Amino acid sequence: MRPRPTPATFREVFAVGEFRALWAAELLSQLGDQFARVALSVLVYERTSSALLTGLTYALTYLPSLLGGVLLGGLADRYPRRRVIVVTDLLRAALVGLMAVPGLPLPVLCVLLAGMTTLSGPFKAAQLALLADVLDRDRYVLGLSIRQMTIQTAQVAGFLTGGALTQAVSPSAGLGLNAISFAVSALLVHFGVRRRDAPAADTSRSRPASGGLMPVLRHPGLRSLLGLSWLAGCHIAPEGLAAPYASALGSDSAAAVGLIMAGTSVGSVVGAVVFGRLLSEALRARALAPLALLTGVPLALCAFRPGLAASTLLFAVSGALATGYHIQLSASFVRLLPEPVRAGGLGVLSSGLVTVQGLGVLAAGAMADLIGPANAVACAGVVSILLGVRPAWMWTRVLGRGDEAAPTSADTDSIPLTRAATKRT
CATH class of the missing domain: 1.20.1250.20 (MFS general substrate transporter like domains)
Known part of the structure; x- marks a missing residue:
């Protein structure tokens, strides 16, 4: 052995x-x-x-x-x-x-x-x-x-x-x-x-400079990872609504707003340590899809109108889960990308992540005006779970076929862009 x-x-x-x-x-x-x-x-x-x-x-x-x-x-x-x-x-x-x-x-x-x-x-x-x-x-x-x-x-x-x-x-x-x-x-x-x-x-x-987009769209594993990364547009809701959320709780102080925003950040740091250092790579890959879905659960619990301390704890848990799956998501994305289009594919992933977060903040703000900050955060959590079901299922199938089996980044040249593709010469 x-x-x-x-x-x-x-x-x-x-x-x-x-x-x-x-x-x-x-x-x-x-x-x-x-x-x-x-x-x-x-x-x-x-x-x-x-x-x-x-x-x-x-x-x-x-x-x-x-x-x-x-x-x-x-x-x-x-x-x-x-x-x-x-x-x-x-x-x-x-x-x-x-x-x-x-x-x-x-x-x-x-x-x-x-x-x-x-x-x-x-x-x-x-x-x-x-x-x-x-x-x-x-x-x-x-x-x-x-x-x-x-x-x-x-x-x-x-x-x-x-x-x-x-x-x-x-x-x-x-x-x-x-x-x-x-x-x-x-x-x-x-x-x-x-x-x-x-x-x-x-x-x-x-190759055109935009050559990273089509390889991502053609490969089922890359498509599923891209879809899971876009759930961040929902998960950013607590950060975007920190001020109105604190106000709805009866605390307009800057300290309360800072506490809410810090909760997500502190949870993210904890998640980076736990999932990046303590778990094996095989376990991280299997846990990626479940973690992506679970990230929205603490946000959905905001429908019960928890207080400031409980809300901060929920946001910290959500931040830790989000960071845990995003770390492995990036690593798996690299392994599935052939070297000649790796940077282009990573550009699609990273820029898409930033964009959905910007859109998510705007959407959360508009929703909060209609139904209130706590309900807006809860809706964002529920929507993230619903949107994540299909890409999570697709990723589970990719793992079952062994498509995410490349042991090192140097081996990604041998991973086909489609299931029917032959190995490049």
Whole structure:
């Protein structure tokens, strides 16, 4: 009997210098993004006094990412991934630097913001694909766990410090810091990650930049994973409705709003540790579909109008379950993607995730106006379960056929894009 491999540890992952560079760059970019979101919200509201325009501007920090991921995500399959990360970071630094110019007309500001968000599509595609090149096997899954914890921690810290910074200085200062964070991120990746050739330089030149979309749609396993990832549009409801939810509970304090938002983030960190470090890969793959469905259950319980403490606990449990299945979802997605279209496929996954979250926040807000925040969160939980049944069933069938059997990211070239496809030569 083959000995069971020793699970990877956080120390092993951080011992990889290239991962440390990618991690530090991600941390800086996330902090800068939160500074910018706070600054933009304040800036637009100060100029227009319109909650609608402020909300639409905030949505622009999410929605155009889908366009960039689908149309431009494949660039990291045609060109060296490190170069794609550095170039997109520098372009985003330039765009946000222009946004920081005081007195810029609002329409111009929105155009620059849409351009900056669009570039996040190819950036994330290249980043996730490069992470799979840097880390292998369990270290990749653990790297995704660390990435998730970093994102959640940076979001909380960025929102808190961004609000204080914007109040103490100016919205332009927050945007300026975001531009600097992109520039420093580009330097970290350029000097901290070694150069690699384009993953499919001999075959991908003739491919369109959007070549990652069709492989995802053709493969039943990838389609099911994509559908399960889109449930995040429902799971984000507590975060998007934190302020009205707290108000409906009779607590209008900022502390109550912060507690609700922190519940999801803290649960996400716990989920990243438990599911990324303590469970075996085989168990994570089998648990992926059930966890995706269970994530909506704590939200559905909000129909019983729990108090602040109980609601925060429910949101923490939902956050932990969501993170648990998303970590394995990303790892399985990588294993099913052939190398020549890996970045393009990951661009579809990551940008789609960001987009459905932006749409989910807008939909939850509209529903809360009609039926109240608690009922809106409960409906989001129920809808996520109903929408998740079919992709969860499809994923279970994929596992039963053994399609998710590639042991390492290096073996994904041998996985067919369709059941009838032959092995590539």
